[in-house]
Each structure stands twice: as C-alpha cells, then as structure tokens.
Amino acid sequence: MSQLLAGARRAVTESVSGLPREFWWLWTSTLVNRLGGFVATFLVLYLTSEKGYSAAYAGLVVSLYGLGGVVASLGGGVMADRLGRRPTLLIAQTGTALSVAALGFVHHPAAIAAVAGLVGMATSASRPAVQAMMADIVPPKDRVRAFSLNYWAINLGFAISAMAAGFIAEYSYLAGFLGEAAMTLVCAVLIFVKLPESRPEQPAGAGGAAGPAVGMGTVLRDRRFMGVVGLSFLIALIFMQGHMGVPLAMGEDGLSPSDYGVVMALNGILIVALQIPVTRFIEHRDPRRLLMLSSLLVGYGFGLTAFAGSIGFYALTVAVWTLAEIVNAPTQTGLVVRLSPVHGRGRYQGMYTMTWSVATLVAPLVAGSVMDRFGAEWLWGLCAALGTVAGLGYWALMRNLPEGTREEPAERAAAPAGGAASGAASGTASGTASGKAGTAGAAGAAGAAGTAGAASGSAGAGAVRPGR
16 A cells, blocks of 8 residues: 555656746646636526526527637637737736626626627637647646646646536626636736746748748648648547537436536546546657547547446446547647647647637537437447547548657757657647536536527537637
C-alpha cells in the first residue's frame, strides 16, 4: 500500500513539475472560470421553467448562443494574433461578465435572444487566445502535460460548478448569472495582473524585413490543416450525439432524465480520474495512431448505443467514448499547434475551435432527421461510419508529416530530442474543443425539456456545449 501511494505521489509530482509559473496562473484562471459556469448549464432550464417560454423558443435562443460562438471563434483568433493574447482575453472575459449579468435582467424575448448571442460570442472569443497563449509559454516538450492539466481543470471546475449551480438555481437564477459574471471578472483580473503578453514577434524575412503575414486566407489555403479541420468537425458531430441522440434514445427506452444525468455524469468523473494517468501513457506515442484509435473508439463507442437498453449498458457506451475523448482532446489540438506557424497560432486555433461551434448547430439537425426518418439504430450506425472515415482520414493526412513543429528556429533548438513527439501530441482541450460544458449542461437541459419535449431539450443541451 505504501509503495502504491508513493508511486501515485511520484506520478503527480512528475505531472505538475517544471511548468512555467505563467502557465499556472492561466490554469488557475481556467479553473476559476469553469467554477463560475452557470449559463451554459441552465440556459434551457431558465427559459422553460423559470420564464415559461416554449421549448421551441429555448432552442432558438440556444442556437443563437451557438451562432455567436461560430462568429467569435474566428474573430477571437484574429484578435489574438493582431492585438495580442492578453488584450483579447481581457476584452473577451470582461464582455462575458457584462453580457452574462445583463442576461439575468432582460425580460423581452427579443432582448433575451440578442443577449444570449452576445454571451456566446464573448465566451467563445477567449478560447483561441487561451490556446495560443499556452502554446506560447509552454515549451514543446512539456505541452502534452500542460494542456492535459488544463483540460483536467476544465472538467474539475465544471463538475463542481454544475453541482453548486443546481442549488443556486433553486434559490435564484439571477444569483447564478451574477455569480458567473463575478467569477469571470476575477479571471479577467488574474490575466491582467499576473500574465505578460506572450505573442511572438513577427519573424524577420530577408534583409531584416518582416516575414510573410498570416491571414485567414493563409489558413484556408493550408490544405493539410483544413483537412484536419474537416476531420475535427466529424469527430465533434459524433461527440455531440451524447447530448442529442443519447437523451432521445434513453427516453424511448423508458429511462428518465435523471437516469440520463447519472449516465452522463460518468463522463466528467472518468475524465477527472483518468486524464492525468492516460496522458502519461500517451505522452510520447505516435499521434497518428492515437488520433486514428480515438476516432474509432468514439465512433464505435456511440455505435454500441444501438444495443443499449439499460442504464448499465448506456454507462458502458459512455465509458468507451469518454476514453476516446481523453486521448483525442490533447492529441487533436496538439496537431493544430504542430501545423500552425508561431505568428498565426490565434487564427489557426480559432478555425479549429469553430468546428465545435458549428457542430453544435448541425448536430441537432442530423440527430433529429436521422432518428425521425430511419430510427435510432441508423444514427448510431452513422456515428460508427463517421468514426471510421475520420480514423482513415487522420491516417492519410498525417503521412509524410514533417518532424517537429512550425516553430521559430530558436524554440526548436531549445527542445530536447523528444520534443518533436511531445509537440505533436500536445494541445489544449478547451477551446473545443473546448472549455467544456457538456456533462452537466446536457443533463440540466434534458431535465428542463423533459416536460417540454425530448427533441428540443437534447438540441438545447448540445448547443450550449462550447467545445473542448
């Protein structure tokens, strides 16, 4: 027993040691931000139960929230490269705090919809900057650990906030909105006071002139990267079915919204428990194989749902695709870091983050259409097919991928021999990917829509998940 405890302590020490102080301040701001999460969790419940609006209106508002995220993902990436990471985070988080607070006071349906769109925009605008800043301040050899720790903080903070938010919602929704606004302002202050600007200088070209600029056109013309963006979108569509198709299927099997909440809670519990040890296992392994494996796991994990009929079997399917999420999250966004030029990280991360925002809009349509026309079994078969296509796509796209990252020469030289492999597998899972509001958000939305309609409830759940 003592040897086991000593081994656990050693593993924890090795996982957290050697990272820059600036990373820990950014990590802390991430944790505080997720501890304050309320809107993403209870937006549907607030609109249907508290305000008495229809499920259709709630779905519209949540869609506007997601649409705001689509727009802001690209805008936030451009801001991170042009203005800098620190100003972008300060503007986005202050905007989030103000818009969230305003959401608690507006009453007209049009005003609620407009402010919800602003909340989605402000929330998503910060994610590319967080991802780019982490890539800036953490050496390539340590990124896989750093970004996995950040992903762990996202899930830990959200798990705690989801439980607390439920009690707060019973007392006052306004208190929940104001609490999230206050916590977001705390994050903005932490960023402003503790974190210096990390944006790399534009590299010099021949004769000392500025190197070639990176614009959105550069990103769009990068065929390999845009291929990765397309594959990420397929993966996001599959993951979103945890908050679209799964609650519908469980309802058809006679299971209650609370059963769905219990099953989905397993997702967050497993991530908190396994993210760090699994990261230690995959840290220096071939990212091509990891992405192919995780694609197959998520596809066939959801595919198994076709055979589920009990809460235990549904829990088994969640465990399978959660393992895929744990492997995919740092590896996938690490590939984005590897393919991004240093002075274009914000734009590249913004384009990647946008895939999750778009998936929140498309996934409800896919799930509803397939299940209504062909049945749930066809939806789960489609998930398995998409996972297979994504796995083969990663295998093809990463053939002949140059070693190392598109770093400045000085940064490459500072990395030890294993840095290339670490850099390839590193990434941030938030953004998504991430910040992730899926587990409790979906459970809350499913509960809210239990009386208003299962289809609209599941659509609302997925739409409020801002990715990884």
